[in-house]
Amino acid sequence: MNTAAASHKSVSGTHLTAYVNARMVDPATGYDGPGELLTQGGLIVDAGPGLFPDGTPEGCEIIDCAGQVLCPGLIDMKVFAGEPGAEHKETLESASLAAAAGGVTTIITMPNTEPVIDDISLVEFLKRRARFGALVNVHPMAAATQGLKGLGMSEIGLMRQAGAVAFTDGVQAVANAVLMRRLLSYASRYDALIVQHLEEPTLAEGGCMNEGEIATRLGLAGIPDAAETIMLERDLRLVELTGARYHAEQLSCAASVEIMRQAKRQGLPVSCGVSAAHLALNENDIGSYRTFFKLSPPLRREEDRVALVAGVADGVIDVIVSGHNPQDQESKRLPFAQAATGGVGLETLLSVALICFHDGHVSLPELLARMTINPARLLGLPGGKLARGQPADLLVFNPGKTWVVTGSALRSKSKNTPFEDRHLQGVVMRTVVSGETVFIREEI
Amino acid sequence: MSSPRTTHAIRFPHRHLLGIKDLSATDIDQILDLADSYVELNRQVEKKQNLLRGRTLINLFFEASTRTQSSFELAGKRLGADVLNMAVSNSALKKGETLIDTAMTLNALRPDLLVVRHPDSGAVELLAQKVDCAVINAGDGSNEHPTQALLDALTIRRRRGSLQGLLVAICGDILHSRVARSNIYLLNRMGARVRVVAPPTLLPAHIGRLGVEVHHDMRAGLQDVDIVMMLRLQQERMHGAFVPSLREYFHFHGLDYEKLSRAKPDALIMHPGPMNRGVEIDSEVADDIDRSVIREQVEMGVAVRLAVLDLLSRNLPVNSPAAGAK
Numbered sequence: 001m002n003t004a005a006a007s008h009k010s011v012s013g014t015h016l017t018a019y020v021n022a023r024m025v026d027p028a029t030g031y032d033g034p035g036e037l038l039t040q041g042g043l044i045v046d047a048g049p050g051l052f053p054d055g056t057p058e059g060c061e062i063i064d065c066a067g068q069v070l071c072p073g074l075i076d077m078k079v080f081a082g083e084p085g086a087e088h089k090e091t092l093e094s095a096s097l098a099a100a101a102g103g104v105t106t107i108i109t110m111p112n113t114e115p116v117i118d119d120i121s122l123v124e125f126l127k128r129r130a131r132f133g134a135l136v137n138v139h140p141m142a143a144a145t146q147g148l149k150g151l152g153m154s155e156i157g158l159m160r161q162a163g164a165v166a167f168t169d170g171v172q173a174v175a176n177a178v179l180m181r182r183l184l185s186y187a188s189r190y191d192a193l194i195v196q197h198l199e200e201p202t203l204a205e206g207g208c209m210n211e212g213e214i215a216t217r218l219g220l221a222g223i224p225d226a227a228e229t230i231m232l233e234r235d236l237r238l239v240e241l242t243g244a245r246y247h248a249e250q251l252s253c254a255a256s257v258e259i260m261r262q263a264k265r266q267g268l269p270v271s272c273g274v275s276a277a278h279l280a281l282n283e284n285d286i287g288s289y290r291t292f293f294k295l296s297p298p299l300r301r302e303e304d305r306v307a308l309v310a311g312v313a314d315g316v317i318d319v320i321v322s323g324h325n326p327q328d329q330e331s332k333r334l335p336f337a338q339a340a341t342g343g344v345g346l347e348t349l350l351s352v353a354l355i356c357f358h359d360g361h362v363s364l365p366e367l368l369a370r371m372t373i374n375p376a377r378l379l380g381l382p383g384g385k386l387a388r389g390q391p392a393d394l395l396v397f398n399p400g401k402t403w404v405v406t407g408s409a410l411r412s413k414s415k416n417t418p419f420e421d422r423h424l425q426g427v428v429m430r431t432v433v434s435g436e437t438v439f440i441r442e443e444i
Numbered sequence: 445m446s447s448p449r450t451t452h453a454i455r456f457p458h459r460h461l462l463g464i465k466d467l468s469a470t471d472i473d474q475i476l477d478l479a480d481s482y483v484e485l486n487r488q489v490e491k492k493q494n495l496l497r498g499r500t501l502i503n504l505f506f507e508a509s510t511r512t513q514s515s516f517e518l519a520g521k522r523l524g525a526d527v528l529n530m531a532v533s534n535s536a537l538k539k540g541e542t543l544i545d546t547a548m549t550l551n552a553l554r555p556d557l558l559v560v561r562h563p564d565s566g567a568v569e570l571l572a573q574k575v576d577c578a579v580i581n582a583g584d585g586s587n588e589h590p591t592q593a594l595l596d597a598l599t600i601r602r603r604r605g606s607l608q609g610l611l612v613a614i615c616g617d618i619l620h621s622r623v624a625r626s627n628i629y630l631l632n633r634m635g636a637r638v639r640v641v642a643p644p645t646l647l648p649a650h651i652g653r654l655g656v657e658v659h660h661d662m663r664a665g666l667q668d669v670d671i672v673m674m675l676r677l678q679q680e681r682m683h684g685a686f687v688p689s690l691r692e693y694f695h696f697h698g699l700d701y702e703k704l705s706r707a708k709p710d711a712l713i714m715h716p717g718p719m720n721r722g723v724e725i726d727s728e729v730a731d732d733i734d735r736s737v738i739r740e741q742v743e744m745g746v747a748v749r750l751a752v753l754d755l756l757s758r759n760l761p762v763n764s765p766a767a768g769a770k
Contacts, residue, residue: 216648217465219565219587219625224649289566333544335564337585 014041017435018056022065022396024049027072027369028385037070039392042434047386065396068429071368072384073105073136073393075375076349077273078249078321080342081107081138082413083129084122085114090326090413092126096134097411098324098346100439103428105393106137106383107324107346108375111148112170118143118154123162135438136431137393139165139381144183144194150176153183160190165379168195168249171296171341173231175201180235184244193378195247196235198256199297203227208337210283210300218289220336223298225253232256236263239270247378248272251317252297254307261316271378273319274308276352277343277418281305285418291332291339292418295323312370313361318378320370322349326414343418347410351424354399358425364399392435401427456755460572460579463588464629472597472634479598479744479751485522486746496525496757499556503529504546505582506562511717511742512582512591516559519749523757525557543567547574556760557753560584565622578756586620592716593626595748597634599741600671603712607634613665613707614656615641616675616697616724619648619686623716624675628654641665643697645686662697666706674699674715674725682723690723700726704735712737 017039024035024047036051037044038060056062076099082090092109099107109126111117117126123140130138142164143154156167167187173196174180180196187194204227209215211222232248236259239246251257251274260272277295282302286293293299311317325342332339345352349371357367376384383393405422407415431439456474458466467475485491501520503513513529520527532546543562550558551574558579560568565585572579583589600607612631618624618640631638632655639657640647652658659665666672677693687693699713713729713736721727730736 211649213650213653216650216654217625219585219622221586222649289569333570335543335562335567335570335585337564337566 015435016040016045016057016060017063018052018060019063019065019070019394019396020052020056021067022070023067024386025069025071025364025368026386027365028373028387030365032363032365035070037386037394039435042392044386044388044390044392046388063430068396068398069364070394070396072372072386072390073395073431073433074103074350074371075106075108075381075384076104076322076324076346076371077108077319077375077379078275079107079109079324079346080112080326081109082326083113083126088413089328091133092130092138093133094411094413095324095326095346096136096138098344099136100431100433101411101428102322102347103350103395103397103431104136104322104346105395105431105433106139106381108165108379109138109140110170111141111143111168116143116148117141117164118146118148120155120158120162123159123164127163136433139163139379141166141168141170141195143167144169144174145179148172150174150179153179153186156187156192157190160192164192165381166193166195166247169197171197173197173199173201177234177238181238181242184238184242184246188242188244191380193245193247195249196231197249198228198231198251199223200227200230203230208294208298209286210298212283212301214283214286218286218336225255225300228253228297229255229259232259236268236270239268243269245269246271250275250278250297250321250323251308251311252278253300253304257307257311257316260311264316271318272316273321274312274317275321275323276345276349277323278305279309279312279320280352280355281418289336291334291336292343292416292420294336294339294341295343295418296341309356309361312356312367318370318374320349320353322346324412326412327416328414332416343416344410344412344414345417346412348405348417348419348424350397350428351403351426352419354424354426357399392432394432395428396430398427398429400425403427455758459756459759461590461752461756462569462572462579462581464590464593464626464633465588467590467633469633472594472630475594475748475751475755476598476601478754479594479747480602482747482750483602483744485750486743491522492524493522494524495754496520496523496556499525499757499760500554501525501527501557501559501753502550502553502555503527504532504550504558504560505530506532506560506567507583509561509582511745512561515742515745516580516582516749518746519753520557522750523753525753528555543571544574547571551576557756578760580752580756583622586622586625588626589622590626591745591748591752592623593630594752595741595744596627596673596714596716597630598744598748599714599737600712602744603737604670607631607636610636610670611639611668612636612671612673613639613641613669614673614675615662615665615699617646617677617681617686618642618651618675619646620678620681621675625654627673628656639665639669641697643687646681662699662703663706666703669707670711672699672704672707672711672713674713676716676718677720677724694723698722698724698726699729701729704729711735714738714741717742
């Protein structure tokens with residue numbers, strides 16, 4: 001540490017910032033304790049307890065974290081950002097404002113856009129738009145099949161080179177088994193991760209919520225658990241066959257958690273995610289046809305929610321996403337079956353995920369790992385840890401402070417939050433991307 | 445003047461009639477008692493009342509209907525309301541999209557009562573949140589069809605005196621049926637016992653949780669029942685998607701005298717119509733004047749709708765807000 005501190009002084013010409021008086025949480029090492037951190041320009045120079053025994057380096061900007069948590073900025077692996085084609089619902093700029101306010105420093109965009117992101121020119125377009133319009137890092141996921149039609153592979157190798165971090169058909173599954181097999185083997189050659197939406201399309205057809213008593217009472221067509229587990233089981237057999245990496249985008253039911261637990265025990269190169277909403281809500285929240293709770297995969301029973309939380313706690317579930325999916329009023333103020341799926345979630349991701357921590361199910365480093373180092377490793381991205389040479393993508397938050405979600409106050413262009421009027425704990429105080437503060441909470 | 449309104453002063457504690465789910469046994473009795481008195485009115489030569497004079501009733505049907513719509517129309521006219529029928533074309537493309545816009549348009553027309561049928565569950569409730577008038581659900585998706593369950597209850601009550609303790613079998617396409625759901629809620633609330641009888645493909649998940657006995661076999665399901673309610677099987681569900689064929693369906697689930705012999709000797713046969721003769725019900729059984737009350741159900745339909753319009757109108761504002769007020 002002393003050598004590092006000494007070396008700070010030798011650096012000149014680039015902006016130095018010291019973060020002091022923090023409860024530092026590094027999910028990569030599991031460290032949770034007092035600490036300081038020094039950044040220079042866009043990179044972390046050093047981090048640890050007692051970093052500045054002789055005081056901070058001269059000319060250095062000092063940020064007093066006031067005892068609050070300092071951790072790597074969040075990486076959100078599932079975001080619908082509207083561009084291109086649905087700019088009236090969200091743009092990269094508005095999504096990035098929401099992300100910054102939510103402590104998210106990197107968003108992974110989904111390819112279900114108009115046009116579909118299935119071509120290098122579109123991957124480049126997104127990266128260019130993000131460079132000029134977004135406050136946070138943006139990395140696109142590209143379509144696994146051409147036009148998301150599920151018939152032929154997209155140009156995985158070329159799009160990987162152009163900067164696509166993973167490949168998925170997004171809101172629909174790659175249903176054809178032989179195509180999925182070939183996608184897995186082909187993508188492994190480029191170390192490209194295949195991400196699957198777990199929904200067997202014929203079983204889910206026409207369904208708009210979890211199949212069960214509540215759907216029966218509401219007279220709505222349901223989607224059974226089996227639509228998810230059949231797809232997951234099939235894919236795991238294909239992973240055995242190909243040995244390729246595979247990521248199940250979002251689990252929604254207890255049975256899937258158990259299947260993944262077995263698969264990991266077996267040593268398969270698989271990982272999976274869950275949305276923060278699925279850790280906090282269940283199908284009862286739909287009440288009387290409340291379309292803001294129409295999600296994909298659907299919210300399921302309370303037993304399923306409990307199993308998902310347990311999956312996060314014991315490490316079966318690697319990643320927590322927001323599943324941020326902006327929808328305008330016209331898409332949501334419809335009869336339930338006709339309404340669009342999805343909810344905005346970038347600004348509530350951290351606070352909603354923190355419920356698992358406040359309820360005592362998981363430690364803070366473990367929880368944050370699922371939104372930082374884990375997605376970074378899966379996608380081969382830098383960040384997600386507090387170490388020398390890492391990008392200075394940082395988050396300072398007050399884990400205990402309460403706030404009330406107000407849809408109209410959210411930064412996203414769309415206000416379809418399933419957490420309207422909910423009291424949540426955990427307030428983002430400052431978000432830093434590449435050493436620059438992109439969000440700071442003044443009122444407090 | 446022989447007004448049938450014996451329960452004149454009693455307020456009905458609901459602004460809308462969206463489903464049986466929302467009604468207590470007292471509410472249901474109140475509707476049925478009043479409907480009972482309207483049956484007599486309907487049988488007189490002079491049927492016209494002026495209770496709803498000056499009121500506007502709009503029948504808004506997003507799905508085709510003959511008997512429900514005409515029944516509401518007749519009820520509205522007999523009470524002296526101006527009745528407007530609006531059929532909204534249901535092109536697949538525009539389905540549901542204009543619902544809120546429709547509500548805004550309707551508000552401008554200032555109706556007092558709005559009768560709505562819509563192919564989506566929950567759509568009528570959504571509309572009710574956006575309009576200024578009283579809303580009556582005339583069927584929404586697979587959710588509810590409350591006036592059908594009420595007219596079924598009235599028919600049974602007039603024949604049997606009470607619903608309490610009766611054993612009722614609801615047979616056929618329970619999965620897609622709003623009539624089945626409304627009837628299950630109503631019969632349970634009024635102390636009847638309910639069985640559902642259908643092939644497993646035509647039953648929704650966990651239907652037993654709604655408080656019914658589940659049967660897949662007609663003979664077992666009809667054993668000792670007081671009432672047999674048959675449901676219509678939609679054409680598009682007959683040929684392989686839910687049941688293999690019409691012939692096979694009729695063989696195992698169509699109501700004929702042989703299956704009916706398991707029910708009590710005086711069991712009543714009901715059907716919400718329109719019937720598929722030879723699919724869910726044998727033609728002779730349907731026309732059996734000793735057993736079938738299918739035509740009586742239609743008559744009771746008008747009486748129930750008169751009662752519902754009457755009760756909801758008691759909660760309407762007496763004077764509309766001043767014209768020109770925003």
